[in-house]
Amino acid sequence: MYALVTGGSQGVGYYMARELKMRGYELILVARNEEKLKKVAKELDAKVFRALDLAKEYRAMRELIEEFKPNVVINNAGCGFYGDFVSQDEEKIMKMIDLNITALTYITKKAMENMDKGYIMNVASIAACRPVPKAAVYAATKAYVKHLTASLIPEAPPGIYLSYLLLSPTATRFWDKAEWPTHNIKWIMLSPEKAAKRAIRKMFKGKKRIAVGPVSVLYCLGK
Numbered sequence: 415m416y417a418l419v420t421g422g423s424q425g426v427g428y429y430m431a432r433e434l435k436m437r438g439y440e441l442i443l444v445a446r447n448e449e450k451l452k453k454v455a456k457e458l459d460a461k462v463f464r465a466l467d468l469a470k471e472y473r474a475m476r477e478l479i480e481e482f483k484p485n486v487v488i489n490n491a492g493c494g495f496y497g498d499f500v501s502q503d504e505e506k507i508m509k510m511i512d513l514n515i516t517a518l519t520y521i522t523k524k525a526m527e528n529m530d531k532g533y534i535m536n537v538a539s540i541a542a543c544r545p546v547p548k549a550a551v552y553a554a555t556k557a558y559v560k561h562l563t564a565s566l567i568p569e570a571p572p573g574i575y576l577s578y579l580l581l582s583p584t585a586t587r588f589w590d591k592a593e594w595p596t597h598n599i600k601w602i603m604l605s606p607e608k609a610a611k612r613a614i615r616k617m618f619k620g621k622k623r624i625a626v627g628p629v630s631v632l633y634c635l636g637k
């Protein structure tokens with residue numbers, strides 16, 4: 415049984431992959447940095463790993479999904495970008511949309527087409543639940559992830575469990591890469607290991623809307 419984790423080389427995705435390995439799955443890992451991916455693949459004994467920029471090369475996932483027919487697909491790779499919409503670099507904005515929306519949609523479709531039974535978890539964010547000034551496009555991409563997945567849940571055939579993760583702030587490199595100041599939210603940050611374990615546990619329980627941590631539960635209440 416295979417489990418595919420995009421962005422499985424670091425952060426939350428790495429701990430999700432580790433948890434899935436401990437639960438007996440053979441891993442398929444995808445991320446851009448080949449060296450890092452190789453190191454993690456060796457550590458986690460991942461049978462399959464591919465260095466792909468999913469913002470551009472997401473169609474390569476078709477072959478991988480058709481060949482290995484993973485029973486678990488975690489659409490985790492994603493990025494953020496903080497700043498004023500008007501002054502933000504447009505290329506970075508478009509790449510974020512390509513990764514957070516286009517690649518995730520494509521992979522979800524291919525996974526649903528090829529899966530007999532299993533789990534698909536799409537990583538959204540608490541940013542999906544409310545407007546986020548200075549991170550407008552990021553919040554909108556995560557609202558898309560939440561809405562897409564929630565809309566697909568009734569379409570999923572029996573045996574396929576779709577879920578979306580409303581992840582609250584978690585201590586990973588995400589924030590530095592997004593140039594997102596963290597001084598006033600550091601105190602609420604989850605550990606990526608704990609967040610990943612809880613998310614995977616809830617996914618296997620068949621939860622559709624997965625809120626991890628008290629911040630996520632409160633912030634997304636009724637959303």
Ligand SMILES: NC(=O)c1ccc[n+]([C@@H]2O[C@H](COP(=O)([O-])OP(=O)(O)OC[C@H]3O[C@@H](n4cnc5c(N)ncnc54)[C@H](OP(=O)(O)O)[C@@H]3O)[C@@H](O)[C@H]2O)c1
Nearest residue numbers: 421423424425426445446447468492539581583584586588
């Ligand atoms: N950290 C938080 O507080 C937080 C909160 C809510 C939601 N989230 C969401 O959680 C997910 C994981 O975030 P994280 O915090 O674990 O971030 P992270 O530490 O930056 O890890 C991101 C992972 O995705 C891979 N990745 C990034 N861009 C990629 C691309 N274009 N193609 C393929 N792989 C790519 C990275 O590897 P390479 O760089 O080698 O490609 C890495 O493995 C994201 O979807 C994020 O939006 C995070």
